[in-house]
Amino acid sequence: MLKKNNKYYIEFIGAHGAGKSFLCKGIAKQQPLHSFNIIHPSNVRRPKLHFILSCPIIAIKNIKHILFVISYFFYYTKLKIINLKVLRSLLKMIILHQYYYRFNYDILLKDDMLHMLQRIVFKPKIEIETAFKAYFTHFSYLYDGLVFVCIDQDTIKERFKYRFKGKSESFKNIRKLIHERAFHQSKILRKVISSQNLTPFILVDGTNDLQMNSDKIISFINNKIIRK
Numbered sequence: 001m002l003k004k005n006n007k008y009y010i011e012f013i014g015a016h017g018a019g020k021s022f023l024c025k026g027i028a029k030q031q032p033l034h035s036f037n038i039i040h041p042s043n044v045r046r047p048k049l050h051f052i053l054s055c056p057i058i059a060i061k062n063i064k065h066i067l068f069v070i071s072y073f074f075y076y077t078k079l080k081i082i083n084l085k086v087l088r089s090l091l092k093m094i095i096l097h098q099y100y101y102r103f104n105y106d107i108l109l110k111d112d113m114l115h116m117l118q119r120i121v122f123k124p125k126i127e128i129e130t131a132f133k134a135y136f137t138h139f140s141y142l143y144d145g146l147v148f149v150c151i152d153q154d155t156i157k158e159r160f161k162y163r164f165k166g167k168s169e170s171f172k173n174i175r176k177l178i179h180e181r182a183f184h185q186s187k188i189l190r191k192v193i194s195s196q197n198l199t200p201f202i203l204v205d206g207t208n209d210l211q212m213n214s215d216k217i218i219s220f221i222n223n224k225i226i227r228k
Helices: 020-030 048-061 063-076 081-100 113-117 128-142 153-163 169-195 210-226
Strands: 008-013 107-110 145-150 201-205
Touching: 008 020, 008 113, 008 169, 008 210, 020 107, 020 145, 020 210, 048 063, 048 081, 063 081, 063 128, 081 113, 113 128, 113 169, 128 169, 145 169, 145 210, 153 169, 169 201, 201 210
Parallel strands: 008 107, 008 145, 145 201
Antiparallel strands: none
């Protein structure tokens, strides 16, 4: 039995519709590492009032990271509603990440900051790869491991139709623009992740079945993170 002496955080990355949440939830449900409690945020019962009361203290303790994200958006991104929404989400994720440490788990699986980063509309002439590297380097201390879920554009289009079936055309058109930008920028982010040596990472095929990818990811967690 492996000694449990840490809380591990594994972030899942990939284009929208790649199957990141499906994988996280599936692995957490299976609990394949029987001596380790694996969770996804959907498993955490987070009392709203408790979270609200905890936010100010967590924000103060992480003020340098909050200021980094704000300055990052000021320097790299256009002033657009979508960027303001992403900024709000990233600031909330800084707080949430620290908040989750209070709960009982050994391994947290989540699609989080890097997933949202792919939505950004950058300023003209900004080298997106450089921008992604700057963000990842700053927050690499958070990650014990990274799982990049690869997917082709045709599969994403089919999943898009299924996911937003019944939605209005205006809604679909807005989401389509976001998904297409995220798909393009996910390829750049994949290059950044694949070329760095700060955090262990693995690439998986989002079209494979759950069990195949689950086995591959658990082997990666076991051998590259827990036993390292």
